[in-house]
Amino acid sequence: MPVVYAVAFAFGAALVLALAVLAVLAVLLVLGLTAVAAVVGAAATAAFTVVFVVAAICRAWVAVLRDDEHGHLMAAPPDPLPPGRDPGYVSYVFGPAWRDYALATTRGAAQACDRTVRRGRQTSRSVLDILGGIWRFPDGFEAWTGVVGKIVFGGAVFGGLLGLAAGGLVAAAFLGITTATFALLLAAVIGPMLLLTAALRVVELAGLRLRGITVECPSCHRRVGVPVYECPSCQDLHRTLVPGPLGVLVRTCRCREELPTLLVRGRSRLRSHCSHDDCRGVLPLGGLTVPTRHVPLVAGKVAGKTVHVMAAIADLRAHSNGTGPEFGDEHTRTTFEQVEKQLEDVAAVPSTLPTAPLRAATFFHGTGSARRLVYLYDAAGERYQTSDDVAGLRFLGATAGVLFVIDPLAFDPVRTRMEESDVVLPMHSTELPDGVVGRFTAGLREHGGRSSADRIPVPVAVVLTKCDVLVDGGPVRHPYDDLGEGDDCRAARSAAVERWLETTAGEGGLVRQLHTDYERIGYFAVSALDVFGTTDRTSTRTGRAVGNDAPSAPLRWLLGTEGT
Amino acid sequence: MSAPPPQSIVRGRRLVASLLVVSALFGAAAVAVLLVWLVPLALDAFL
Numbered sequence: 001m002p003v004v005y006a007v008a009f010a011f012g013a014a015l016v017l018a019l020a021v022l023a024v025l026a027v028l029l030v031l032g033l034t035a036v037a038a039v040v041g042a043a044a045t046a047a048f049t050v051v052f053v054v055a056a057i058c059r060a061w062v063a064v065l066r067d068d069e070h071g072h073l074m075a076a077p078p079d080p081l082p083p084g085r086d087p088g089y090v091s092y093v094f095g096p097a098w099r100d101y102a103l104a105t106t107r108g109a110a111q112a113c114d115r116t117v118r119r120g121r122q123t124s125r126s127v128l129d130i131l132g133g134i135w136r137f138p139d140g141f142e143a144w145t146g147v148v149g150k151i152v153f154g155g156a157v158f159g160g161l162l163g164l165a166a167g168g169l170v171a172a173a174f175l176g177i178t179t180a181t182f183a184l185l186l187a188a189v190i191g192p193m194l195l196l197t198a199a200l201r202v203v204e205l206a207g208l209r210l211r212g213i214t215v216e217c218p219s220c221h222r223r224v225g226v227p228v229y230e231c232p233s234c235q236d237l238h239r240t241l242v243p244g245p246l247g248v249l250v251r252t253c254r255c256r257e258e259l260p261t262l263l264v265r266g267r268s269r270l271r272s273h274c275s276h277d278d279c280r281g282v283l284p285l286g287g288l289t290v291p292t293r294h295v296p297l298v299a300g301k302v303a304g305k306t307v308h309v310m311a312a313i314a315d316l317r318a319h320s321n322g323t324g325p326e327f328g329d330e331h332t333r334t335t336f337e338q339v340e341k342q343l344e345d346v347a348a349v350p351s352t353l354p355t356a357p358l359r360a361a362t363f364f365h366g367t368g369s370a371r372r373l374v375y376l377y378d379a380a381g382e383r384y385q386t387s388d389d390v391a392g393l394r395f396l397g398a399t400a401g402v403l404f405v406i407d408p409l410a411f412d413p414v415r416t417r418m419e420e421s422d423v424v425l426p427m428h429s430t431e432l433p434d435g436v437v438g439r440f441t442a443g444l445r446e447h448g449g450r451s452s453a454d455r456i457p458v459p460v461a462v463v464l465t466k467c468d469v470l471v472d473g474g475p476v477r478h479p480y481d482d483l484g485e486g487d488d489c490r491a492a493r494s495a496a497v498e499r500w501l502e503t504t505a506g507e508g509g510l511v512r513q514l515h516t517d518y519e520r521i522g523y524f525a526v527s528a529l530d531v532f533g534t535t536d537r538t539s540t541r542t543g544r545a546v547g548n549d550a551p552s553a554p555l556r557w558l559l560g561t562e563g564t
Numbered sequence: 565m566s567a568p569p570p571q572s573i574v575r576g577r578r579l580v581a582s583l584l585v586v587s588a589l590f591g592a593a594a595v596a597v598l599l600v601w602l603v604p605l606a607l608d609a610f611l
Binding site for chain 1: 567568569570571573575576579580583584586587588591592594595598
């Protein structure tokens with residue numbers, strides 16, 4: 001019997017031992033499974049977290065960059081009223097890029113949050129939702145399997161939470177490094193662009209200053225720093241069309257037309273206006289590309305200024321084979337075309353009204369480095385009647401040369417002898433030029449800040465007009481009647497007209513006063529009737545061939561382009 | 565439906581997109597290097 005008990009005890013003990021071993025193995029198995037589940041859960045969750053976060057940010061960026069909606073950029077031009085900044089879009093890199101970045105980052109962060117830690121989402125489950133599902137998965141198991149399941153799946157959830165934190169850290173590191181790199185790259189682009197913007201403005205201004213290029217308003221006669229440019233598509237006005245926050249090389253107008261911001265890229269081909277709010281006159285097309293030369297025509301009433309200036313322009317066109325000069329603005333072209341027809345009957349050219357706005361005729365003259373934008377001021381004779389009137393002429397400050405137009409029939413000795421010989425006289429001035437010249441000279445001194453003791457360095461062309469009357473006949477000799485064969489040079493012709501004024505017209509006082517006031521004077525004898533070709537004509541008085549100066553000769557002499 | 569942005573913004577966005585791709589590639593490379601460097605250190609500390 002004791003043997004039986006002993007065997008039974010041994011069997012029992014072995015059984016208990018076996019069961020204990022099995023239990024230990026089972027516990028170890030459960031713990032092992034739990035550990036494996038925790039590791040797998042951590043790794044998988046970390047990977048999913050990183051992928052979800054990165055994918056959310058990428059999707060947000062792609063959506064923002066492809067989105068037609070751009071209100072958040074605040075780049076659109078303001079409403080036209082009240083007047084604010086220029087009607088152009090802000091350059092993308094000067095602000096809107098950062099706003100896009102902020103929007104994409106905000107959206108990306110929200111989406112990353114949705115895909116990782118937000119609970120109860122309707123559309124798709126977050127990482128935390130999935131972990132919650134894993135935790136609840138064993139709830140349906142029976143008895144001990146439920147307990148074992150809770151332990152194993154609990155391990156997986158625990159690992160998942162750790163993985164979520166680790167993945168979040170890795171994603172944060174990725175986003176942080178990417179953000180910093182992007183910011184540096186964007187700054188590396190914007191910084192040089194800012195420098196380039198400033199450099200382009202400085203270079204353009206310096207180039208204009210060095211070449212002495214300016215532009216003045218033909219209407220108000222004031223200097224214009226930066227013209228107001230007009231969009232050729234929508235006619236909106238851009239007051240500061242220069243490299244800046246609205247564009248470095250080009251600016252996008254409200255109407256989406258791209259406008260060049262630099263003169264070398266074609267800004268000067270845009271129609272432009274005076275920058276003064278009380279004027280807004282149209283500036284010459286092509287302004288700020290060449291230096292300007294301002295030439296006033298000075299004379300008394302009915303001296304023939306308008307006819308002379310238009311004859312001079314017509315003559316310049318004839319000299320350039322009909323290709324030039326190029327008109328600076330539509331107003332000059334229209335006026336010229338009207339007067340050109342009237343030149344066939346000089347008497348039909350109407351007098352310039354003293355009440356009419358004094359707008360300069362503008363045209364380009366010369367070629368290459370000698371090309372100039374010429375402003376001709378054909379002010380009505382009435383504007384030179386008083387010193388106050390003359391002092392109010394703003395263009396005197398920029399005057400580069402003066403055309404004194406003198407009607408020979410205004411001189412009593414000339415007119416009287418002609419009338420006594422029954423010569424039919426054309427319309428003529430009755431005002432002696434001395435007064436006009438004196439008032440103009442005083443005004444020029446005042447605007448130039450010169451004392452009366454100094455001679456004015458501005459060249460003066462004294463133009464004796466209507467010389468066809470002197471060629472055709474009558475008792476009064478033509479200034480060039482006495483020129484010999486070898487005296488056909490400019491100096492001899494100038495001296496001949498000067499002598500004529502002193503001796504024939506009795507204006508020695510005028511000549512002396514001019515020489516006292518001005519450093520450089522040229523005298524010319526012209527006739528507007530020569531506009532269609534200056535040819536020598538036989539004087540009916542002397543029988544000798546006499547040729548007037550070309551109508552454009554005084555202007556070319558003033559501009560220093562006599563050979564052109 | 566709003567009008568598409570002007571070409572200047574489209575061009576700018578292309579530039580920014582290329583900068584972003586470069587930044588992302590750099591960020592990924594930097595994180596990979598960090599992990600390769602940090603994980604062995606962490607394992608050494610814990611094991």
